[in-house]
Amino acid sequence: MALLEINKLNKRFGGLLAVNDVSFQVESGQIKAVIGPNGAGKTTLFNMISGTFPATSGTVSFQGRELNGKKPFQVAALGMARTFQNIKMFSGMTxxxxxxxxxxxxxxxxxxxxxxxxxxxxxxxxxxxxxxxxxxxxxxxxxxxxxxxxxxxxxxxxxxxxxxxxxxxPSLLLLDEPAAGLNIYETAEVGRLITRIRDLGITVLLVEHDMSLVMDISDEIMVLCFGEKIAEDTPKNIQQNPEVIKIYLGEE
Amino acid sequence: MKKLLSVLPLLAVVIGIHFLASATDTMYYLTQMTMSAYYALLIIGLCVLMGYAGQISLGHAGFFAIGGYLSAALTTHSLVSYQDNAVVSFLDSAGMLLAGHDLYGEAILVVSPWAACIVAVCTAAIIAVVIGIPVLKLKGHYLAMATLGFGIIIYRVALALEYFGEADGISEVPAFVLLPGLSVSGNFSDRVQNYYIAWGLLLIGMVLLLNLIDSRVGRALRGIHGSDEAADAMGVNTSGFKLQTFVLSAVFAAIAGVFLTHYNGGIGPSEAGVMKSVRYVAIVAVGGMAHLWGALLMGIVLNFLSLRGVFGSYDDAVFGLILILIMLFAPNGILSLNIRHRLKQLLGRGKTDKEGEV
Incomplete structure (x- = not known):
């Protein structure tokens, strides 16, 4: 049984299908990355996993338990922690x-x-x-x-x-663009940290734009485009996937 | 333990004021100091709600009034004519009623102040839960307006019901005997002991709240204030914590209402008025929102001046003005005021604090 199982997840905002029938799994002990162009639905996917808003349909199971309808604080109590794209510090506290x-x-x-x-x-x-x-x-x-x-x-x-x-x-750590706003040295540092966290036995699922970071540290990569999963593979294979190359570099 | 030590200097000040008043033959100041202490009790409770949990309430005079009015009504309205009622006789046999005689020698039967106090405070807490569950889903202006609406309802209820004395309020409220020889009352001879009862209560309240904000719960509250979303993601049940803080501050307000009503020997509808709620919010703002000591200090100073009649008939206007000035010049409270820095900022030279933030 995988630590996190996403099954046919959909999210509809009015007429827009932000996440369309996405299924994937995160195995215990791995670093898994979700990549995709802007507006691909990555953060929406994250928010559904952590309970920020409910999915239109489909299920999220964590440690074999369905999370549907659970609020973020309840999901956190089960051992899923997250960080935010735009750091949310508690102001006025050390x-x-x-x-x-x-x-x-x-x-x-x-x-x-x-x-x-x-x-x-x-x-x-x-x-x-x-x-x-x-x-x-x-x-x-x-x-x-x-x-x-x-x-x-x-x-x-x-x-x-x-x-x-x-x-x-946590047994699962969700990182929403951990390298956003960092220079290349700091990015490398964050990459080193994430690997260290994985070595502590914590499974990591991250959304990231920085390709070099993702390719360096991930065990597996899933590619989202316009809400749909178009590939899921090892970093090496993703780099050679023609469809992924088409998305990132454009068509001839 | 550390928190207990931190209020010791305050205790010294309290005793010092007593001696100063007695040495300068101005013991009458102690009366206003006593009343100020009760208002300050409400204000430090509101400070935790506003400054730490980040939730505004423009209805706290309502909770004060629920406490004051209920204990006043229960301890003054005679139940003699209901003596045969099963509930009344049960209460009587449970020792919760007091028999006595009124001014004209007629037998009366009223609820004992202890029982009335417990009923009043519990009622305030229950009403806080009922109001808080829907209302605390709101944010900012909307929350302010909803709590304002609650305050207005309580004010109109106090004015409308004969049970609460309509526009006259309730008078002749008996003394609240805490322990034999120790009673909350406006009797001239009890002035010194009442000064210490009020300040004792305020100090206890202060220690409890200082403990609270420096604890797991306090950190969670400050976290909610800092970032609701991040606190939620860290496993903090944000709506539950907001509600509990709302109830806690309502209980502080109700206790203040009960004690001040017994001390004054009565309560009138102005205590439930919206301007009172605005005043409490203004004082918390002057004290610096997330600053219990500031709230306590300003609660005492401003209430004392107001009760001494320093602001004359412009009383409410002064608090309105204070609120405007504080929002403009010292949004972090008067203790944070760095006058030179502010002047520079006004002249457009210095950098504002906000610019550096993301």
């Missing part, structure tokens, strides 16, 4: 606090327990803090732990966002 929010589903202190500082919450708080610091260290940004997250450089914010998603201890 980098560390941002990452600490990522531990939300793994902790349980509610309003009453928090207001009255129940002794059992002390241990939980400490664990949240330690684990978050560990992740910041893993992404090599621990020296910025106490800096306001929004004042960090763009690349560092990406790292904080990644640490925040990892704090959830």
């Amino acid at each position: 980098a560390l606090e941002n990452v600490m929010v990522g531990r939300h589903v793994l902790s349980s202190a509610g309003f009453m327990a928090s207001m009255f500082r129940m002794p059992w919450t002390w241990k939980e708080e400490k664990e949240i803090r330690d684990k978050s610091m560990e992740l910041l260290a893993l992404l090599e940004i621990e020296e910025h732990a106490h800096t306001d997250a929004q004042s960090l450089a763009f690349g560092q914010q990406r790292a904080v966002e990644l640490a925040r998603a990892l704090a959830l201890e």
Whole structure:
């Protein structure tokens, strides 16, 4: 059984079929990329997987469980974390606090327990803090732990966002254009990080424009065009697929 | 523990004010300081809702009034004529009623202040849930308008029902005996103890809220404020947390209403008025929205000045003006005001904070 199974997923916005009968699977432990020209339906596909909006028809199964109708916070609790194309930092919070929010589903202190500082919450708080610091260290940004997250450089914010998603201890990590806005050095760095995340045993599904990054790190690539899946293969074969070349380079 | 220590200086200030007032023979200031403390209790609750959860409410005077009016009505309206009613006799045998005599020596039977307080606060909480579930789906202006509508309804209900005394409100509300020898009342002889009851309650409220914002829940709330979508993706049940915060702030408002009503010995419809809600929002804004200490400080200072009559008949106008000035010159609150920087910005030289943001 694959970790994530997408079956005949459709999304219709009025007269526009943004995603048309797309089926694919993500196997545990792989890095899978979704590529395609602008407007191909990549982000729409992502939003349906993470529960941001419902599919018109078709199913998404995660760890063998159907997600249909589940809200993003419920999907997150099952172990699926995501990042956003335009980084969404929690403004007014430090980098560390941002990452600490990522531990939300793994902790349980509610309003009453928090207001009255129940002794059992002390241990939980400490664990949240330690684990978050560990992740910041893993992404090599621990020296910025106490800096306001929004004042960090763009690349560092990406790292904080990644640490925040990892704090959830996901089995599947969805990355929406992780290299957007980064220069070639930073892109290479992000690629190295993603590979490292995969090596930690976390499956990665990413949407990306940067071809060099995708070809370097992916185990498998799916190509979307106008909402339809036109290819799904290894990076090597995708590079030689005539239909993909036609889309990216245009017809003669 | 750290939070407890952080309010210790405030406790010292509270005691200091008492001694200062007694040394300068101005003990009457303590009355307004007591009332200000109750209003500040509402304001710090509203501060968590607005500044941390990022949800505006222009209806908090409504929750204050629900607390105040219910406890006033229950502890003043005699149930003697319903004595044979099964519910009333059950309450009586449960020890929730108090028998006594009115001014003319007639026997009366009223709900005890403790029971009335619990009923009033629970009612406010239930109404907050019922209102909050549909209303908190709204954002920004729409949420402001919906909560404003709620405030207006409560105001009109207070004015319309004979049970709540219509335009006269309810007076002759008895003292609220918290413990033997410790009672919330406007009696001259109880002035000092009431000053400490009010401030004690405010300090406890402050510690609880400081604890809250520096916790898993507080981080989730600030996350919702920062980016609703990202908080959702991190597993935060955003609508559930907004609702719980709304209810929490309504409970703070209702408790303030109950205590202030017993202290004043009555409540009138102006406490439920829309201008009161606007005033509370203005004070939270002046304090800096996401700044509990700022809200507390401004809650005390502005209410104290208003209660002393410093603003005269321009009271509401002053709060309107404050709101405009704060929005223009110090949207992050008066404590964030960096006057030189603001002046430069007005002259078009300095860079605004917003420019750097994505």
